[in-house]
Amino acid sequence: MPKIRKISKLTCQRIGFMQSSAALESLVIKDCSELTSLWEEPELPFNLNCLKIGYCANLEKFPNRFQSLTSLGELKIEHCPRLVSFPETGLPPTLRRLVLRFREGLKSLPHNYTSCALEYLEILMCSSLICFPKGELPTTLKEMSITNCETLVSLPEGMMQQRFSNSNNTCCLHVLIIINCPSLKSFPRGKLPSTLVRLVIMNCTKLEVISKKMLHKDMALEELSISNFPGLECLLQGNLPTNLRQLIIGVCENLKSLPHQMQNLTSLRDLTINYCRGLVSFPVEGLAPNLASLQFEGCENLKTPISEWGLHRLNSLSSLTIANMFPVVVSFSDDECYLPTSLTSLSIWGMESLASLALQNLTSLQHLRVSFCTMMFSLFSINTKKHVQDIY
Template sequence: MRISFCPKLESFPDSGFPPMLRRLELFSCGGLKSLPHNYNSCPLAVLTIQCSPFLKCFPNGELPTTLKKLHIGDCQSLESLPEGLMHHNSTSSSNTCCLEDLYIQNCSSLNSFPTGELPSTLKNLSISGCTNLESVSEKMSPNSTALEYLRLERYPNLKSRQRCLDSLRELLINDCGGLECFPERGLSIPNLEYLEIKRCENLKSLTHQMRNLKSLRSLIISQCPGLESFPEEGLASNLKSLLIVGCMNLKTPISEWGLDTLTSLSQLTIRNMFPNMVSFPDEECLLPISLTSLTINGMESLASLALGNLISLRSLDISYCPNLRPLGLLPATLAQLDICGCPTIEERYLKEGGEYWSNVAHIPLISKRS
């Protein structure tokens, strides 16, 4: 059953919902104040409540034991989550919640979780825009968890991720101003494949022992102005994709990133970084020959490139490097060249008859973006 855009709907009959209801979706029912008290007697598998600003709580604090997915968004008056959401270690507890997906978004009045542990069956957890919600504590994470996807966004009270999450594959932490560091002992997430950290302005350093993240394939670090250093031990050894954007105070030079040791790295993006760098790579920085895609953007002092050793490079994107003059020897494997905001390069290389047109004429796809 789906009910959408019924702004005058405030409540449901005392008789509740149809007894065999499996899926209930309520969208933009702005006047909704309560659910029927026996809603948890239905065999609900999916419950979605979106844009109900006057809903304050769940009746009886319980959830249907059949519920797999709970999505709550833009319920600004919601003060509490149902007690039945959490598991308790007590043998007398009758809680059999088997929730797999929990999404909570823009619930500004929500300030705490119920006591207990998150369900061990939980696979996907997303918390976004809950500005007063307490940090997810270590005691709330079950010892045996199925959690594979964790997204924490616009969550200022987040302090640190500490618990071992053996099954986690994707971790996204965005707009979390309270995050300053990762645990001293590092992150113990052996199966993590994707890590994204964006706009965490107070983050000063990445997790120690990142090289222990053997399964990590993709790393994105963007707009973290407080970030000053990379781990001394280097980055995750099996990375395939690395994107670093707008970390203007990063003091660790590229030569100390250990890029040459990342033998699986195929995509590298560096954007709005190192305003004083003149040449890339420099004599102390070697790029892995496994690179197939390279993007360089917003390096205002960059004057020269040296990419001849990248024997696998297929795509090169250079943007807003106004002082860049010679491209140097380009790999014969290059199939795509994109140029934007590099006036000297555009004049000398991209015009037929230009001084260095013959150096790039063999590339099948050349694009000059405006």
């Protein structure tokens, strides 16, 4: 009898199934409504390295010896509402990738997940999950994503670096994503890992302000994205990592100012500030000198005119977007705004009073977008045939 190594969609598990599947390496169980438990038989698929289970409405438990599957490297469980917990024995120590997606059901994570060889952890739509087990995160964990967990009130303490800690366990996260966790109130004490390269925080409306101690100049952080964060009032003056390449801030209505030391962020290439209505002024020292892309949209109370942004000093700037701002501005010209000649893409929209546009000095311009400027009646001093490829 040939050995079965892969089953891509199992919908019904019969008695004696495992006797013919001892060599199984990959198993996907989906829409198996009759399944209430996994492997009640004494035999387990010890060669299994990938297990995915989804939409099994009556699945209630895993085998007590689940930890014995020492070849298992990937586990994904989706929408099994009656599965509320894992066996006390926990997860296999070899597990590298764990994905949990529950609309309802799961109330707690496996207590020993911190001792696995996890590299990737994704928790999505676990509406009954309130907190993480105590303890350190696996030192192997590189990426953690927590999304749409409505009742989650706290993050794992082990994700932070403590200044005075006797623990030898050091968190080495590279990517941390937290999205749509409306009950989350604060980060644990300490600093974010110095190894962190990407940090995304979106729609966590009760989250308190990010402490100055959490971010530090010597971090490896390259991408910082914060959206719909009412607690953000300032961007950690002087504490932004010098490695930062992309900074995205959106819908932070209480943000009043940009960092005054932005000129020191020499690695920053992409700056996007959208719908921060509390922002009223620009940093006097100007922006990061090596910006390639700059977007400001919906910052309707920003009073600093474009001519004072210091754009002429940005010799690497190739893309500029200004939208839904400056409602009384009538004309826009490269001379008045001191636009850099390096621009290849310019987008302007939602400037209600804008009536004319003069861009005769932007000889590198290839893409021009002008939209929702209801008073616009003339485009002049621009050689569209010679310089601009797209106008829309």
